[in-house]
Amino acid sequence: MSNPSGSGSGSWYETLTSTPVLIATAVGVSFAAIFAASSSGKTPEQIKTQAKEVKNVATSSTDAKGKAAQAGASIMSAPAADLAPPKDDPISASTLSQYDGSDPSKPIYVAIKGRVFDVTAKPEMYGKGKGYNIFAGKDASKGLGMSSLNLEDAVSDYSSLNETQMNSLNQWESFFEKRYNIVGKVVQ
Numbered sequence: 020m021s022n023p024s025g026s027g028s029g030s031w032y033e034t035l036t037s038t039p040v041l042i043a044t045a046v047g048v049s050f051a052a053i054f055a056a057s058s059s060g061k062t063p064e065q066i067k068t069q070a071k072e073v074k075n076v077a078t079s080s081t082d083a084k085g086k087a088a089q090a091g092a093s094i095m096s097a098p099a100a101d102l103a104p105p106k107d108d109p110i111s112a113s114t115l116s117q118y119d120g121s122d123p124s125k126p127i128y129v130a131i132k133g134r135v136f137d138v139t140a141k142p143e144m145y146g147k148g149k150g151y152n153i154f155a156g157k158d159a160s161k162g163l164g165m166s167s168l169n170l171e172d173a174v175s176d177y178s179s180l181n182e183t184q185m186n187s188l189n190q191w192e193s194f195f196e197k198r199y200n201i202v203g204k205v206v207q
């Protein structure tokens with residue numbers, strides 16, 4: 020999704036309609052729909068219908084997450100219950116770059132506004148060749164704010180973001196804070 024509230028705007032999805040990311044995430048949306056429906060006291064038939072509807076929309080529409088949200092599905096994973104206290108250890112950009120998912124034996128880190136989050140638990144999203152690998156091993160605050168998966172936007176300087184984009188970045192920050200351990204801080 021382009022922002023954690025599922026209400027992103029802009030043209031980000033136009034660049035994605037034929038990529039594996041869309042397919043993978045669309046499947047994610049329909050699973051989320053089944054999940055949402057199963058916890059809402061619906062009959063199996065209703066759940067099946069709803070899941071099918073969301074899946075159809077997700078695979079055909081350019082606004083999958085909006086429609087999924089309308090169908091009552093949450094496309095967000097649950098917050099983590101067992102986060103460690105945030106660490107302040109200095110991590111250089113060059114050290115950070117070693118945690119980009121290219122070595123499966125190493126952790127995967129994503130930094131937002133200089134704080135380094137450990138996303139090792141989600142190799143299917145941030146691992147090598149995966150849809151969100153663009154954010155791994157670096158601070159890509161600007162790209163998150165812009166809802167952009169373009170390499171040139173995946174940089175730490177987010178000073179160009181406007182108010183809407185700043186909101187989006189702040190929402191991602193809070194999404195990550197609730198789900199991933201902070202293992203350090205990016206230093207020069």
Ligand code: HEM
Binds near residue numbers: 031083144151
């Ligand atoms: C067709 C477009 C897109 C769809 C259908 C989509 C869908 C999804 C879904 C279903 C998830 C899983 C949520 C979860 O498991 O918690 C997700 C996560 C995510 N999406 Fe997207 N997304 C799209 C585009 C984008 C774009 C353009 C960005 C750029 C900022 C983006 C950034 C993210 C991030 C950072 C996560 C969080 C992964 C995590 O740590 O759990 N998405 N998306």
Ligand SMILES: *[C@@H]1O[C@H](CO)[C@@H](O)[C@H](O)[C@H]1NC(C)=O
Binds near residue numbers: 181182183184
């Ligand atoms: C911020 O920029 C985006 C992308 O150019 C645009 O869609 C949005 O309307 C802008 N928001 C504000 C408040 O200027």
